Amino acid sequence: MIDPGGEPEPMAEPEPEPVPAERPAGWRGVVEAVDQQVDEWFDHVRGQPALDGVAKVITGLGDHGIMWAATTVWRARHTGPERARAVRALAIAGVESTIVNRSLKAMVGRSRPDSVGLELTAAGVPVREPTSSSFPSGHTLAAFCAVTVMSQRGDRGGNTLLFASASLVGLSRLHLRAHHASDVVGGAAIGIALGLVGRTLL
Numbered sequence: 001m002i003d004p005g006g007e008p009e010p011m012a013e014p015e016p017e018p019v020p021a022e023r024p025a026g027w028r029g030v031v032e033a034v035d036q037q038v039d040e041w042f043d044h045v046r047g048q049p050a051l052d053g054v055a056k057v058i059t060g061l062g063d064h065g066i067m068w069a070a071t072t073v074w075r076a077r078h079t080g081p082e083r084a085r086a087v088r089a090l091a092i093a094g095v096e097s098t099i100v101n102r103s104l105k106a107m108v109g110r111s112r113p114d115s116v117g118l119e120l121t122a123a124g125v126p127v128r129e130p131t132s133s134s135f136p137s138g139h140t141l142a143a144f145c146a147v148t149v150m151s152q153r154g155d156r157g158g159n160t161l162l163f164a165s166a167s168l169v170g171l172s173r174l175h176l177r178a179h180h181a182s183d184v185v186g187g188a189a190i191g192i193a194l195g196l197v198g199r200t201l202l
Contacts, residue, residue: 031182038181039113042174046120053123055175062139062169063128065094068146071162075150085202089149092198097142100194105133113177120176130178137179140170140187141194148195149202166191 024032045051061067068090075086112134132138143166151159170184179187 035113035180035182038174039177042177046118046175046177049121049123051175052121053125055172056123056125056127058168058172059127059139059176059178060125062143062172065090065142065146067165067169068093068142068150071146071150071165086150088202089198090146092201093142093146093149093195096194096198097138097145097191100190101136101138101141104136104190105138108135109133110135110180110183113180115177118177127176134179135183135186136190137170137173137183137187139173140166140179140184141191143169144188144191145194145198146191148192149198151195 061070072086072090075089076083110133112130144163147159147162147166151162166188170188173179173184174181
């Protein structure tokens with residue numbers, strides 16, 4: 001355009017396009033790529049009231065071992081050695097998972113996933129806001145530690161139910177974007193390892 005004085009107006013410079021952040025090379029880059037891909041998969045189901053509500057309830061039950069205390073009651077429904085074993089299993093799993101989880105979180109200090117763009121329905125279920133390090137997923141670690149210690153040889157149905165419950169806890173953490181996928185996988189692996197150690201103490 002030309003102003004009344006006949007001088008052409010200077011053309012506005014185009015804004016530079018944002019440059020995507022480069023991923024670290026090596027295994028860190030692979031982990032970040034997998035984390036991002038898994039989060040994108042969950043984005044397709046976030047925002048649905050029923051699924052959001054279920055994820056919040058499962059996460060809530062995983063808080064402070066509520067789900068595993070209930071599992072102990074179920075395992076201890078029969079009197080005798082089985083009841084004593086269930087109580088010992090809960091105590092061992094609780095001590096192991098708490099000590100290891102807190103120690104690893106303090107050492108790793110990983111940031112939680114970015115909540116920007118996260119769309120979840122209220123679903124009438126409050127969820128505690130996480131403040132600790134992201135790795136490992138404490139809910140998942142405690143869940144898999146507990147079910148590994150509490151599993152019993154020959155009880156295929158009961159063991160399947162236990163590990164399915166632990167898996168749902170991990171999935172709920174991903175759905176709520178409380179953790180990266182690698183946090184959950186790491187928590188499950190560490191929890192199982194701790195559970196196997198705990199079984200030797202029963």
